Amino acid sequence: MVDIEAVRVDRASFDALCERVEGMGSGPPGVSARVRTGTWSALLLENPFVGVSVPSRVWLAHAPAGVVGWLLGVPFRGCGAGQALAGHWGVDLFVEPAYRGRGVGTALLRAWRDMSPLALGLGITDDAFRLELSLGWRAVPLPPRLVLALTPRGFLSARGRGGLAWRGMCGRRGGDGAEVTVSSTLPRGIDDLYRAVAPTWPFHVSRTEAAVRWRYGRGGENFTWIALRRHGVLTAVAVVKVDVTRWRKKLWIHELLVDAATKDARYLVAECVRMAQLQGVDLIETRITAKRLRAVLIAAGFRVGRPSDRFIVHATDPDMENLAPWKQEWHLTLGDSGNL
């Protein structure tokens, strides 16, 4: 028999929680490393969305032998059809192999579902996906990734490792007078930009300055910010990152914060492409889901690439059900699996 304990995570309880989880049975090396290197602390303690209605959570499955499974509830906030949204991403679901197939995973998922006003998941494994659908989550189809190949060989060659060279990119005047800056730190003015842009996304997770700082502003991850300004006012931002393997050098576009109806959307995408070319990048890839931004990327030559991650939604609030947001357009990025 397994009991589920819902731990409300805060600074006072966090260290004790990590000790309990790390000492557990065989433990998955990947998850142990995430606890140790601070990913859990970033997701749960430094999370800017923590609030009374959505505290940071960890659900623990207890058997007589000790803790045999867990699931993180990572708070998020956003907006859907003009209504404020708050809930938890479900992250790092894990059950000790010896305890699988006995209903432990189901019990953890039920606890998350029943305690979250809105329970969102991305990048779901086959086993978890089947369970979640049987427990009432809906699969929301996301559009495929978009890709732009820049070199004839596409992804066959890498041109060296390391950070990005800014020379020739900073303080430049764009085609029609917008000032372009490239930096490794957040540009000022994100909150105002988000307020202007958010109404153009019907359903989205928040991109307030606190949110993007939490997501991209932590050291050591090498995100790059491409910003456009007009008369000193921030009008467009892209968050990008270079990923190098032996075979190819890829630029990921993580975020495009811009009103897709403005010409700065086109300039911003053009600056991303220009920067990629200067860096000897073989291809650009993005998981941007917002329809209007995708149209800008497609107009710039991007093509349909690999499918996006699986995305699941469960709402306990009947109003959310009635809005049927899953039939509409979600703009995600902050919760992309592997990137959260």
Ligand SMILES: CC(C)(COP(=O)(O)OP(=O)(O)OC[C@H]1O[C@@H](n2cnc3c(N)ncnc32)[C@H](O)[C@@H]1OP(=O)(O)O)[C@@H](O)C(=O)NCCC(=O)NCCS
């Ligand atoms: C995915 C995972 C959490 C599922 O955990 P679990 O404890 O095995 O899940 P459950 O036991 O609740 O359900 C698994 C199966 O056992 C069945 N089952 C449920 N209760 C049962 C019981 N009391 N006795 C026997 N079988 C049972 C379920 O019907 C389910 O069958 P199905 O897959 O054919 O639908 C686990 O496999 C795991 O940790 N995988 C590795 C990490 C991972 O993939 N995480 C998900 C990231 S998105």
